[in-house]
Amino acid sequence: MALRAKFDQFLPHLDERRRRIYLASEAAAIGHGGITLVAAASGASAAAIARGIAELSGHPLPAGRVRAPGAGGKPVTVTDPGLLPALEALIEPHTRGDPVSPLRWTTLSLRSLASTLTTQGHPVRAATVGRLLHTLGYSLQGTAKTTEGASHPDRDAQFTHINATAAAFLEDNQPVISVDTKAKEWLGNRDRPGRTWRPGKNPIRVDCHTFTTSDQPVVIPYGIYDIARNTGWVNVGADHDTGEFAVESIRRWWQQRGQKDHPDASRLLITADCGGSNDPRRWTWKKHLAAFALESGLEITVCHFPPGTSKWNKIEHRMFCHITANWRGRPLISYQVVIETIAATTTRTGLSIGAELDTGRYDLGTTVPPAEFHALPITPHAFHGDWNYTLAPVAPRHPEPTPSRQQIDPTLTAMLTDPALTGMSRAAFDHLVAISEPYWDALAEAAFQRRFHRPRSYLHPQTSSLDHYHRLLTALLRRRRAVTSTLLAQLLKVGRTNLSNQFQDGHRLLDLHRVAVTPLPGTPARTLTQLHARIPSHDDTCTDQL
Template identity: 50%
Template sequence: MNTLPELRRKFRSVWPLLDERTRRIMAANEAVSLGFGGISVVHRACGLSRRAIAKGVREIQEGIVPSEGRIRCPGAGRKSITVSDPRLLDALEEMIDGQTRGDPQSPLRWICKSTRAIARQLGRNKHPVSHAKVAQILHDLNYSLQSNRKTEEGTDHPDRDAQFRHINAAVKRRLAQGIPVISVDTKKKELIGNYNNAGQQWLPAKQPKKVQGHDFPSPEVPRAYPYGIYDLGRNAGFVNVGTDHDTGEFAVASIRGWWHFEGRRLYPDTATLLITADGGGSNGSRLRLWKLELQKFADQTGMCLSVCHFPPGTSKWNKIEHRLFSFITSNWRGEPLRDYETIVNLIARTTTAKGLKVTCRLDRRKYPTGRKVSDEEMKRINVERNKFHGDWNYVIRPKATERS
């Protein structure tokens, strides 16, 4: 067989059944059988390039066999855009960081900008990329595009967005200066015992774990209060699991524990600490005990404590919610929290693909409720309020120079 029409009929009958490599090998085999000029004849008959056919001839002559399950040799094909442009991921996350919001019970984050708008902005920043690739990268980073109504959380404060920008600017400025920035909050209290824990895990078929419901737990049932400190600059978490009550004293004791166990070793020369916190709870902007205990902490360490609170109803924007707590919840889903040691071990084993590391300790100290802070005690707090919403943004300076 050496006529062009016959070769075309032969190739046409089997071509749809072959992959890239087998097409190349078949064409090369025909070219070898034709002898001199065979590559050109086969090229006209099947449409493969002369280079591809010549490559197939070399593979036949050298007996090259690809790895099992592969068509091309390892390393073939175009490099991923994240490899050819290693700054792309950082540029993408930096650009949309101020637009993100998250749910403390989910590892997802949400972004309102369209992928086309993001791709155009990246192109203007010398990171050309298609909107389809942006969507793929965002999906890989656990982002999801949601409708604008998801931003509503109760009644919006008129200065909500301005406070977000204020916090964002303060955090970026401190991180650029090498000053530690921590995001703090209390995770929801957990019942200790063989109680149902939301979520599923892989178990032998039809052998679910038997647990109790906890719709109306007895007051005597022990509870755990995980208070988290997330270090934004180092992607590291520290969780202090309390066994008594979630009070302002407990919140600051948790921050003090982070400082003694990790902070002072990681930031030996810092004179300032920036804390971002919710507007309510044990670290609320109106809680007197929180500020009084912060004053004690400042006096003990000699540090200036700069605090920024998120506006009411916006706790989901706090970084700790979707960078630490959501992964803790995912890690222990479906696992009954039978005792305090189980909680500590599960939290300490929490990791992410981006290298999150979590330290966890158990705090059995007593933190009584009902502590009243008098006006006289409040006057002794060395607080400097920011010109913009001093109730949300303030600095507590040490009254003593002795550091512990």
């Protein structure tokens, strides 16, 4: 019993070799039966003590070793030299995008790698594959959002311009806000990412499926972050994210919080990204922003971040990230839950956020006529006026009246509709104009939808000063190769580009009504004299048209 107490106190401080040598020396000192007695008292095997006695009487082990060289099983990389090259051949082509790799389109799990290696003649377990991968320097990693794609050449210069403008506003005690639309959310008892503290084995029960329907309630949070005050405002929309909705959100922030926090403000700086409802290319955004400037009396300056850099917008990492963290793992079952969750979001730096439900209707497809847009009081900045501009708090200028369609001399029309030029009688041409006119607007509508992927919700202003009669006439003359576009534009006193834009739809109308057109021999007439030469009998009174 005393020997066991001695061993329990002393052996934990020894390594394997010293423990073996010490027990061997005690057994040798006891003499006959010492190995059995020491083994019973220490818990070590008799074979280990016998090896220690042999080491005491033989050659000592090399320095730094606790066992003789060659002891234990060989590493798998020694018994199977081709294992590591085979493993690297499976891993590296996948990371390099090699489509020939057998695991190119599968998950590179340890089990799948071990199974494939075993099939290739390298039997190995999944745990061994994991150790080998760590030896090769591999580790489990996710993706990293670092590639921004093509960078605009003025990217850094625009950031410098935004910082300088914001610093000037803040130094003058003028408000600077960062705006953006947070990701759209659907209302309902739906699964949401993230986890929250709950009693054990009592998670929040949500719907198994998250299908959306046409009448599914939607949450569109448009946020405004006041950089100087470290306060935020979220206008929770329930319709569509449009330019009108974006400006209405800024208006509500100003009425509820902005004018109270900045009672002496005369100017406002808005920093926004380059897409979405506050896209600088959206005329509706600028139209409603000009109306808000007039209503509030503020001179509004807008600076947009370059394309692909919206993550640098301060609202993203000063406000939206905290809202996302606050409602993680919590189903948004009603607008009340959304508003209360946003309003309860705070940080240790003192962030406070207000929220309000906006039940207004914001229709898609509304547009601004060019004349109305160009009358807005917008002043582009000298540097990148498409990204940086100021709206003055004044009423828009009266738009210039749209020029009415000019009257074309009947003598010129009679000359151009001569059967020798058109290839058909005047009565036949008049009939073609009558039956094709209803199709012209349909063709223009189809072209609009091909370009903008949505139907027009307004009457498109006439893009040509020519009526349908003369537009179809010019298309017929061009197909007949009777006259050049340049000469036709001079005769009709319209722009050549404007005239050329009408030819495509005109040719479609001719094909639609299966009008057989035979080109005239020779080259098209380039001068009025050459045009007269193509008409058997002509009147020189139209020469004053040029």
